[in-house]
Amino acid sequence: MPEFLNLLPPQDALNILLENLVVQSRIEEIDTDKSLGRVTAGGIISDHPLPSFPRSTVDGYAVRAIDTHGASESLPAFLNVVGEALMGSEPGFSIKSGECGLIHTGGMLPQGSDAVVMVEYTQEVRDQEIEIMRSVAVGENVLKVGEDVSKGQQVLSPGTVLRPAEIGGLMALGITKVQVVSRPQVGILSTGDEVIPPDREIKPGQVRDINSYTLAALVEECGAVPVRYGILIDQFDELMSGMARALAECDLVVVTAGSSVSIRDLTAQVINELGRPGVLVHGVNIRPGKPTILAVCDGKAVIGLSGNPVSGLVNAALFVAPVISTLLGIQHSRPRPAIHASLAINLASQAGREDWIPVQLRQEGDNFLAEPVFGKSNLIFTLVRADGLLRIPPDATGLSAGETVQVVLL
Amino acid sequence: MPEFLNLLPPQDALNILLENLVVQSRIEEIDTDKSLGRVTAGGIISDHPLPSFPRSTVDGYAVRAIDTHGASESLPAFLNVVGEALMGSEPGFSIKSGECGLIHTGGMLPQGSDAVVMVEYTQEVRDQEIEIMRSVAVGENVLKVGEDVSKGQQVLSPGTVLRPAEIGGLMALGITKVQVVSRPQVGILSTGDEVIPPDREIKPGQVRDINSYTLAALVEECGAVPVRYGILIDQFDELMSGMARALAECDLVVVTAGSSVSIRDLTAQVINELGRPGVLVHGVNIRPGKPTILAVCDGKAVIGLSGNPVSGLVNAALFVAPVISTLLGIQHSRPRPAIHASLAINLASQAGREDWIPVQLRQEGDNFLAEPVFGKSNLIFTLVRADGLLRIPPDATGLSAGETVQVVLL
Numbered sequence: 178m179p180e181f182l183n184l185l186p187p188q189d190a191l192n193i194l195l196e197n198l199v200v201q202s203r204i205e206e207i208d209t210d211k212s213l214g215r216v217t218a219g220g221i222i223s224d225h226p227l228p229s230f231p232r233s234t235v236d237g238y239a240v241r242a243i244d245t246h247g248a249s250e251s252l253p254a255f256l257n258v259v260g261e262a263l264m265g266s267e268p269g270f271s272i273k274s275g276e277c278g279l280i281h282t283g284g285m286l287p288q289g290s291d292a293v294v295m296v297e298y299t300q301e302v303r304d305q306e307i308e309i310m311r312s313v314a315v316g317e318n319v320l321k322v323g324e325d326v327s328k329g330q331q332v333l334s335p336g337t338v339l340r341p342a343e344i345g346g347l348m349a350l351g352i353t354k355v356q357v358v359s360r361p362q363v364g365i366l367s368t369g370d371e372v373i374p375p376d377r378e379i380k381p382g383q384v385r386d387i388n389s390y391t392l393a394a395l396v397e398e399c400g401a402v403p404v405r406y407g408i409l410i411d412q413f414d415e416l417m418s419g420m421a422r423a424l425a426e427c428d429l430v431v432v433t434a435g436s437s438v439s440i441r442d443l444t445a446q447v448i449n450e451l452g453r454p455g456v457l458v459h460g461v462n463i464r465p466g467k468p469t470i471l472a473v474c475d476g477k478a479v480i481g482l483s484g485n486p487v488s489g490l491v492n493a494a495l496f497v498a499p500v501i502s503t504l505l506g507i508q509h510s511r512p513r514p515a516i517h518a519s520l521a522i523n524l525a526s527q528a529g530r531e532d533w534i535p536v537q538l539r540q541e542g543d544n545f546l547a548e549p550v551f552g553k554s555n556l557i558f559t560l561v562r563a564d565g566l567l568r569i570p571p572d573a574t575g576l577s578a579g580e581t582v583q584v585v586l587l
Numbered sequence: 588m589p590e591f592l593n594l595l596p597p598q599d600a601l602n603i604l605l606e607n608l609v610v611q612s613r614i615e616e617i618d619t620d621k622s623l624g625r626v627t628a629g630g631i632i633s634d635h636p637l638p639s640f641p642r643s644t645v646d647g648y649a650v651r652a653i654d655t656h657g658a659s660e661s662l663p664a665f666l667n668v669v670g671e672a673l674m675g676s677e678p679g680f681s682i683k684s685g686e687c688g689l690i691h692t693g694g695m696l697p698q699g700s701d702a703v704v705m706v707e708y709t710q711e712v713r714d715q716e717i718e719i720m721r722s723v724a725v726g727e728n729v730l731k732v733g734e735d736v737s738k739g740q741q742v743l744s745p746g747t748v749l750r751p752a753e754i755g756g757l758m759a760l761g762i763t764k765v766q767v768v769s770r771p772q773v774g775i776l777s778t779g780d781e782v783i784p785p786d787r788e789i790k791p792g793q794v795r796d797i798n799s800y801t802l803a804a805l806v807e808e809c810g811a812v813p814v815r816y817g818i819l820i821d822q823f824d825e826l827m828s829g830m831a832r833a834l835a836e837c838d839l840v841v842v843t844a845g846s847s848v849s850i851r852d853l854t855a856q857v858i859n860e861l862g863r864p865g866v867l868v869h870g871v872n873i874r875p876g877k878p879t880i881l882a883v884c885d886g887k888a889v890i891g892l893s894g895n896p897v898s899g900l901v902n903a904a905l906f907v908a909p910v911i912s913t914l915l916g917i918q919h920s921r922p923r924p925a926i927h928a929s930l931a932i933n934l935a936s937q938a939g940r941e942d943w944i945p946v947q948l949r950q951e952g953d954n955f956l957a958e959p960v961f962g963k964s965n966l967i968f969t970l971v972r973a974d975g976l977l978r979i980p981p982d983a984t985g986l987s988a989g990e991t992v993q994v995v996l997l
Contacts, residue, residue, distance in 0.1 A: 209785075213804045227968070230791050234963060236847050264821070265781035267791040281847040283781055283894065283965075285792040325966040332968060340997060341804035342970035345797040345896055348785040349967050371675035371693055375619075375758040381640050381677040382695040384759070391755035394623045398751070411674070437646050437691040484693065486755055514924025514996050553644060555693075556735040557759050558637070558742060560752035586924050587750060 184462035186571060187495055187531055190471055193457050194496070195503055199476030201428075202506055203359040209347045212339045214400055215357040216505045221333040223350050226323030231286040233262075235318045238277040238299055238307060239290035245312040253300075253308035262287055277307065286319060293318035326350070336508030338400075361401045361504040363497070364423030364430040365392050367408045368416065368440065369484055374408065387486040387557050388433035395493050399501040401429070411440050416447045424451055424474055428504055431497055433489050434470065434481040441468050444481050448472045451479065462571065463531045465554040466492035487554040491533050491566060494585075516565065516584045518545035524567075525575040535563035536584055547584055563587055594872035596981060597905055597941055600881055603867050604906070605913055609886030611838075612916055613769035619757045622749045624810055625767040626915045631743040633760050636733035641696040643672075645728045648687040648709055648717065649700035655722040663710075663718035672697055687717065696729060703728040736760070746918030771811045771914040773907070774833030774840040775802050777818045778826060778850065779894055784818065797896040797967050798843035805903050809911040811839070821850050826857045834861055834884055838914055841907055843899050844880065844891040851878050854891050858882045861889065872981065873941045875964040876902035897964040901943050901976060904995075926975065926994045928955035934977075935985040945973035946994055957994055973997055 204218040248254035260270035261279040271288035278287045298311040326332055367389045375385045386408055393403035404427055409419045423430045434444035449455035452474030461469045465488035470481030478500045482489040518538055526532045536547040552559030565584035614628040658664035670680035671689040681698035688697045708721040736742055777799045785795040796818055803813035814837055819829045833840045844854035859865035862884030871879045875898035880891030888910045892899040928948055936942045946957040962969030975994035
């Protein structure tokens with residue numbers, strides 16, 4: 178029986194991890210103007226309607242709609258201009274039958290008026306008198322009180338990611354401070370006797386640490402705080418003490434677990450000692466990323482990724498990112514940005530396994546051509562050359578040139 | 588003749604602005620591990636090959652490929668094990684004819700060996716001797732020196748946005764500091780006698796400032812630094828002194844220019860006095876955003892947006908964002924993330940004008956349904972309810988229900 182039949186599909190593996198997670202989020206209050214990308218901790222209720230007064234959407238004259246009925250170019254209605262609604266204050270006049278008031282876009286409608294006639298359809302006939310060449314209905318060219326938001330309405334639900342629009346909406350309601358979920362701390366450890374810090378000179382047989390930095394950047398992109406614990410040597414005691422410290426101090430721990438079988442087994446052994454229930458998934462039916470370890474230790478997720486930088490980063494996007502979203506309590510997760518493209522060449526894949534292929538996108542008119550970037554999963558510059566990742570679903574034996582594919586951007 | 592025929596299409600309007608811009612970027616050196624999202628100022632050259640030594644991609648035995656020729660399960664090749672390549676150092680032995688060395692994934696190949704046999708295809712026959720059941724070709728299961736990057740190769744071109752992969756690539760080469768383009772400073776001004784700061788109580792006729800904050804957040808998302816200059820009242824002198832200060836201190840100035848015709852004309856008049864050549868485009872053939880003003884004053888872009896928050900934010904994405912990309916010197920601009928969706932209803936549009944419609948995306952199986960969020964362009968919560976924007980091209984008179992559309996995410 179092929180080995181991959183014993184391995185879990187990525188989505189099932191992730192679900193097992195998420196089901197075992199105990200989410201304990203902290204809350205902090207921050208200034209709304211510094212909240213871009215943060216996640217609301219509770220629902221936000223408006224304490225007043227928006228707009229809070231009836232506003233004109235055009236430049237023109239505030240009128241009683243009934244006074245304009247039947248008005249046309251050949252038979253205009255005549256109205257007396259009794260005042261001008263100045264911007265930013267309540268008009269000091271009201272509109273009675275046969276009267277109107279000059280108003281500007283965004284101005285407050287005077288008492289008694291219920292519509293606005295655009296200036297284009299009016300004409301001054303003499304001082305303080307205009308003719309109106311078009312009738313308006315009640316409410317025409319007016320923003321009603323509460324048309325955007327009514328008093329007591331929940332305008333944002335808990336777990337909403339704050340984009341520019343949400344920040345603007347909060348400001349419109351005078352909400353200048355907002356309670357958000359604190360950024361989770363994500364502990365990152367590299368292992369490997371051959372791995373040295375990037376600022377050191379390499380000797381033959383040594384490589385510089387890549388994974389601590391690619392993972393830290395990805396964690397940052399996901400809205401969490403990366404905490405790097407450096408490089409551990411491949412010994413039980415050293416791994417154990419480093420990971421125990423990271424687990425105690427962080428909300429999630431990610432370890433890049435070397436690539437050889439013995440080192441991966443050592444990592445799983447350490448994780449099993451760290452806390453209950455320990456390793457939940459050891460091996461996922463995906464390429465790259467088969468050796469991925471998913472664990473929960475005393476409620477916190479611990480994820481072991483391949484030491485190969487391409488594999489590590491691709492699998493961090495698939496497993497670390499959703500755990501961070503869960504810890505942040507993101508509720509309405511917006512669709513993941515992707516690009517539809519036409520595949521440049523035939524791609525083979527093993528049926529039953531999910532494959533992720535780095536691709537370059539080349540614009541051709543309105544469309545994109547996806548060209549696979551081939552390279553072993555140890556070669557970080559394979560990903561540097563790629564714009565995104567193409568998924569080959571497990572039930573496919575490959576994809577054909579010219580097929581439309583979806584590319585998740587890197 | 589309809590008015591829109593006199594207005595420029597958005598892309599033409601933007602091109603005029605960009606052609607008149609004088610890009611003067613500053614450069615700074617920062618730590619590579621803090622460079623996420625920044626833009627390289629110069630090209631990056633690798634001063635050594637990657638990998639810098641021949642590495643095994645599997646657990647197994649380093650061999651001379653020629654010694655394995657013809658090996659099979661029925662006729663295995665026998666080799667003497669002369670050592671183990673320890674991780675992180677140069678093997679203290681070399682491989683001669685009839686010899687092999689134990690090696691781990693990522694380990695350095697000993698002198699004399701040119702391929703690795705996976706451990707799965709070997710068997711220990713006695714101490715220090717194995718049999719090999721499969722032949723390997725020269726280079727099999729080996730990463731060659733320079734297979735990822737060769738010495739002297741330009742690994743990143745100037746104007747590259749640094750993603751996690753690029754940061755990892757730089758670290759792999761030992762480049763722990765990188766020269767990036769300084770973030771442009773973007774001055775943001777709101778105008779309007781009715782506009783008050785968000786932390787103040789509103790009186791009838793007043794509204795809180797939304798645009799300063801939505802635009803600041805968008806500017807931040809684009810990789811620039813927003814500098815808010817507060818709210819100016821609609822008078823020539825006040826606008827002039829506020830905008831002159833912003834222009835002197837910033838690389839780009841954005842003003843939300845009120846919504847009434849007289850205020851918009853006042854804004855254009857002030858911009859024309861600010862510097863040469865002044866207003867280049869006054870009015871764009873787009874909805875929302877017709878009154879947009881694009882100007883260059885003494886080499887710097889000055890952009891006047893509608894005071895309506897929806898219009899202001901949509902047009903900032905179309906005009907402010909590409910100016911920031913240009914100031915940052917971004918060269919290879921990656922495709923803008925979008926989602927393909929099926930349109931839920933028929934949408935009418937005026938032929939000859941480009942329309943942008945806020946839409947909500949609802950997932951249905953593997954596909955998305957795009958449902959327009961209707962609301963006047965004064966209503967900020969229209970955008971809060973939206974996941975993205977749908978473009979109706981100028982040559983269309985509308986789109987039909989069921990049509991596949993591209994939604995740019997907000």
